[in-house]
Amino acid sequence: MDNIIPLKDTSLDETFSKYEAKFKALADQKRLHILNLLCKQESTCVCDLSELIEMPQSKLSYHLKILLDAGLILKETKGTWSYYRINQEEINHLLSPELCCLFRPSCC
Amino acid sequence: MDNIIPLKDTSLDETFSKYEAKFKALADQKRLHILNLLCKQESTCVCDLSELIEMPQSKLSYHLKILLDAGLILKETKGTWSYYRINQEEINHLLSPELCCLFRPSCC
DNA sequence: TAGTTAAATCAAAAAAAATTGATTTATTTT
DNA sequence: AAAATAAATCAATTTTTTTTGATTTAACTA
Numbered sequence: 001m002d003n004i005i006p007l008k009d010t011s012l013d014e015t016f017s018k019y020e021a022k023f024k025a026l027a028d029q030k031r032l033h034i035l036n037l038l039c040k041q042e043s044t045c046v047c048d049l050s051e052l053i054e055m056p057q058s059k060l061s062y063h064l065k066i067l068l069d070a071g072l073i074l075k076e077t078k079g080t081w082s083y084y085r086i087n088q089e090e091i092n093h094l095l096s097p098e099l100c101c102l103f104r105p106s107c108c
Numbered sequence: 109m110d111n112i113i114p115l116k117d118t119s120l121d122e123t124f125s126k127y128e129a130k131f132k133a134l135a136d137q138k139r140l141h142i143l144n145l146l147c148k149q150e151s152t153c154v155c156d157l158s159e160l161i162e163m164p165q166s167k168l169s170y171h172l173k174i175l176l177d178a179g180l181i182l183k184e185t186k187g188t189w190s191y192y193r194i195n196q197e198e199i200n201h202l203l204s205p206e207l208c209c210l211f212r213p214s215c216c
Numbered sequence: 217t218a219g220t221t222a223a224a225t226c227a228a229a230a231a232a233a234a235t236t237g238a239t240t241t242a243t244t245t246t
Numbered sequence: 247a248a249a250a251t252a253a254a255t256c257a258a259t260t261t262t263t264t265t266t267g268a269t270t271t272a273a274c275t276a
Binding site for chain 3: 024028056058059062063066079080081
């Protein structure tokens with residue numbers, strides 16, 4: 001019968017760890033810019049986004065993966081193309097209504 | 109007559125830059141833990157916090173400075189002591205009501 | 217006043233994250 | 247089928263952030 005009285009609050013640690021990943025994903029100008037563009041675009045493929053944001057493809061893919069892993073965006077693959085869009089629900093759970101406006105189409 | 113039609117939206121860049129700093133401050137487990145503790149503590153000096161969180165003083169001061177520079181906490185100095193407390197207003201502007209609960213005393 | 221304590225800062229080292237250009241895999245087009 | 251395109255991944259490098267322990271400055275305390 002171990003761990004009846006845990007020495008530390010593990011669930012709180014896990015909570016912090018979870019949000020750390022999400023805030024890390026948000027903690028970058030380029031990624032905030034990507035999120036802002038994805039808002040206005042419905043669903044966009046990497047090559048179009050790459051032109052829009054003026055960023056080389058491999059670099060963009062790197063940043064998209066970080067946003068995807070954090071659950072802030074969603075991906076749908078059609079053939080060779082990957083279409084990304086914002087995960088509005090997740091953004092809404094995370095950010096203030098006021099801030100959501102930066103990352104929500106036709107709000108405010 | 110320069111810059112009548114700016115090539116880029118500078119104000120949006122500035123906005124992203126501002127939030128980048130704030131999210132960077134939030135993008136760390138230890139700092140989230142500090143914020144959570146400061147919520148429950150009213151106002152706390154570094155030495156007490158250092159014991160609570162089991163973190164050496166210089167390391168704690170480093171992280172407190174990051175939170176302070178981002179405007180997420182406030183500092184008041186009394187003699188040799190520095191008392192830190194959460195900047196509730198700023199947190200509320202930034203995070204969802206649901207998330208604010210993690211960093212707000214007696215909420216939820 | 218001398219000794220102690222609080223907390224910020226510093227410089228060096230370690231760790232983590234970002235950038236770059238090339239490669240790979242799969243798909244589409246000609 | 248061959249050439250071209252989309253996008254993920256990789257390895258090497260660069261940049262940024264964090265950690266560590268020591269030092270400094272100021273203010274308490276005995």
